[in-house]
Structure formats: C-alpha cells, structure tokens
Amino acid sequence: MGDYVFSSMGKDGNAGRICEPRKAMLRANKAAGSEVTVHGLRRTFATVLESLDCPAYPLKALLGHSMKGDVTASHYTQIGVERLRPWLEKYERFMLKLIDGRPEAKEVDTTEN
Incomplete structure (x- = not known):
C-alpha cells in the first residue's frame, strides 16, 4: 500500500498524489465513457x-x-x-x-x- 489514498504517477515517473481530482475524473470518464462527478x-x-x-x-x-x-x-x-x-x-x-x-x-x- 502506498502513502496516498489516491496515488498517481507524476510526469517525472515518481509516485505522488492526485492534486486535482477533477482532471483525474475527466480522464477516467473519458476512458470509461461515463459522466461521474x-x-x-x-x-x-x-x-x-x-x-x-x-x-x-x-x-x-x-x-x-x-x-x-x-x-x-x-x-x-x-x-x-x-x-x-x-x-x-x-x-x-x-x-x-x-x-x-x-x-x-x-x-x-x-x-x-
């Protein structure tokens, strides 16, 4: 288990956290074809x-x-x-x-x- 509930891989390749959930939700919705908020x-x-x-x-x-x-x-x-x-x-x-x-x-x- 990582240090964060909502972990993310940064552009630099290091593990981090999601700072802006709306951006992550937009990507997830696009991939899933959904409209979850x-x-x-x-x-x-x-x-x-x-x-x-x-x-x-x-x-x-x-x-x-x-x-x-x-x-x-x-x-x-x-x-x-x-x-x-x-x-x-x-x-x-x-x-x-x-x-x-x-x-x-x-x-x-x-x-x-």
Whole structure:
C-alpha cells in the first residue's frame, strides 16, 4: 500500500498524489465513457454509509463537513480516526460485495438523491 489514498504517477515517473481530482475524473470518464462527478461520488459514499446505519456525527466527519453550528458536535464530541475506521471498513465490505456481484450487497438502494 502506498502513502496516498489516491496515488498517481507524476510526469517525472515518481509516485505522488492526485492534486486535482477533477482532471483525474475527466480522464477516467473519458476512458470509461461515463459522466461521474466528484460530487456524485461523495453523494454515493454518504448514501451508502447512511444506508449501513452510520450515525450522523461519524458521517459528517468522514465527509469532512464542519461541525460548526452544532454545539454538541463542535464542543463536546471528538471523533478519532479509530472510531471512524469501522465505518470505512463496513463501506469497503459493502462495495467489494457489490463489485463481486453478491446479491446481499444489492439490498441497499443507492440510486435515490
């Protein structure tokens, strides 16, 4: 496993990270003949996690949303990475089952919104 979630090979041949996801999405969409957006991927991520019963505070944290305006979340609730990890693992298991075509993964309808 590399140092980055979204790694990329630079023009100089060295491993690095994707700095501008929209450029990577344009290349991927062109290659796949699709019209997926970064926001659409975020929306799908949030929808799947919510359907897997992820509570609101971890979901907000995983999306990088501000806790401002929510006194409990911003002042009293501190969510560490280890508290978020199980939700990402649950998401990963769901997506891998979906990719494998296992019927139990298709129980969650992520097409709404």
